Amino acid sequence: MDLLEYQGKQFFATFGIPVSDGRAVTTVEDAVAAANAVGYPVVVKAQVHAGGRGKAGGVKLATDEAEVREHAGNILGLDIKGHITRILWIENASDIAEEYYASFTLDRSAKKHLGMLSKEGGVEIEQVAVDNPDAIAKIWIDPVDGLSADVCREWVKAANLNADVTEDAVELLCKLYTAYVEGDADLAEINPLIVKTNGRVHALDAKVTLDDNAEFRHEWDEYATTQVRDAREEAAHAKGLQYVGLEGSVGIIANGAGLAMSTLDVVNQAGGEAANFLDIGGGANAEVMAGALQVINDDPSVKSIFINIFGGITRGEEVAKGIIGALEMVVIAAPIVIRLDGTNAEEGRALLAPHLSERLQSKPTMLEAAATAVALAKKN
């Protein structure tokens, strides 16, 4: 789950990381009230799940009430890379002396946490990594050990930050590590991490991704309300289905994430494009299948449906009964191609046989089924 900047800052603040005083608002009047409360000058910042907000005109400095009114009015409703701005963050502007970069994330290869620190902040760290890799000080942290102040100090020195801010930086980075671990973040990034003209380090931005798997031990309901999902994904998640919306015209239903991904691949190899990724999990009973078909059916871009099921512990005849049962519950607009394989596939196909028609075809292999589904999608 990706947090908006203001949520990331509030998340940081709960761990004692210094952030600017600010307010999240949704109207021009509230923006003005927020600016008056935090003190001028203020920065008016669009809160959307997209980068490049500054370039898009979504970040503006305001020195008085009239400017806040003007900028807030312009930015609310602004389209930034397809994301409409509905929330603004109004914060007290900082006097910046230096701009650094700091982040923690998991290094999957090393199986340790990776901290990155650079005195070249305020720009894309990927670009720094290409242009001047030596400017990034990396540290690998064993999760069992955690990050001690002494180790952190060595890291700060390795990054060649201004020596005057070493202790302040160590304190902030240790807090950032704590926020990353105890907050169950996949990513905790500050860019820029600034030194203010008064010599204090401060998080001027916040990019935080939380691990959805850890939601059971946190209160994240508030963050969930600002997540961006398309309507199809929303409907699928409500049914407990693993669904990702895509651009094509072949609706996909498969059991297992790997098989679902593979189904997308074979549809592509057959010259078509999938409308979605949908994993219904190991079992494939009528109710789950009906729910999946409903979600696919509600997607107007779907011109044919490819159901790709491998029977393991859920046997072929149970899968077939599930599909037949689901078709009694939902009226499907697009033609369906079924590939049923695995345990008791023969029995399953025999059960399906009397129901087959132009609208409901069964193919013995994944490749044949993909080719048929793609042909149907093109015809429709």
Add this chain to the structure above:
Amino acid sequence: MSIFVDENTKVIYQGLTGSQGRFYGLRNRDYGTNVVGGTNPKKAGEDVDGIPIFANVAEAVAATGANASCIFIPAPGVRAAIMDAAEGGVEFIVCITEGVPAHDEAWFYNELKREFPNVRLLGPNCPGIISPGKCNIGITAGEIAKPGGPVGIVSRSGTLTYQALYELKLQDIGVTTCVGIGGDPVPGTSFIDCLAAFEADPDTKAVMMIGEIGGSAEEEAAEFIKNNMSKPVVSYVAGVTAPPGKKMGHAGAIVSGGKGTAAAKMEALADAGVRVGKNPTEAGELMVEVVREHGWA
């Protein structure tokens, strides 16, 4: 032979009293796995269909001589369950549970390496392991695998693993061991661990490796294959068409920042001399070719 588990493996099921644990634990026993006990601190002294329940793994090991455990505990309890198993004295831990927080995984991976270097963890979020005809721990349908050899299978994906087992069975090709390492960011057992074990196993003549998008495990495996493996490897990588930034079901399956693409993984594998199929069927056919060329089946 087989790798990691065989007919001498004795397994404790942590969570045997739950619905999933009971269902798969009893299925595994029916397959022929030595299911010697279960754990549940609140139900010690009871039994599940004749299988004794102990308070913890240490007590179960003391009473039964178990050397492996299989975890069906819900995600919030996984970290404690894995440490219970390691401290209890089993050498092999299979964690089926999905949805375990990444920070927990990173923590117990390193804690095990340091405090229990002889313990092997498989998973979390994996289908388990099967040495056909000998031992099946986890959720794989045993009947889709033909016992024997000469092929070993290692996979990040559950259903694609079943698909591979099944395609080989249809061709009358046997499998020594099939290991599902799972789709999470920090798997306890890696591709390389399995490839090294298959390389050392005299009955495994060739290896099928099934990868997916995300991370760099396939690239690392390719490097290992190039430098350390004499046995032929056939591979398939799922997710060629997956868009960047979208998690495709598995927590680890995401292309981010242009890294972890299927194309890069397939190229790395091909460079290492691996025969790479562009879909599971083609990979199956390639493996059949390898086996037939060498007269192994």
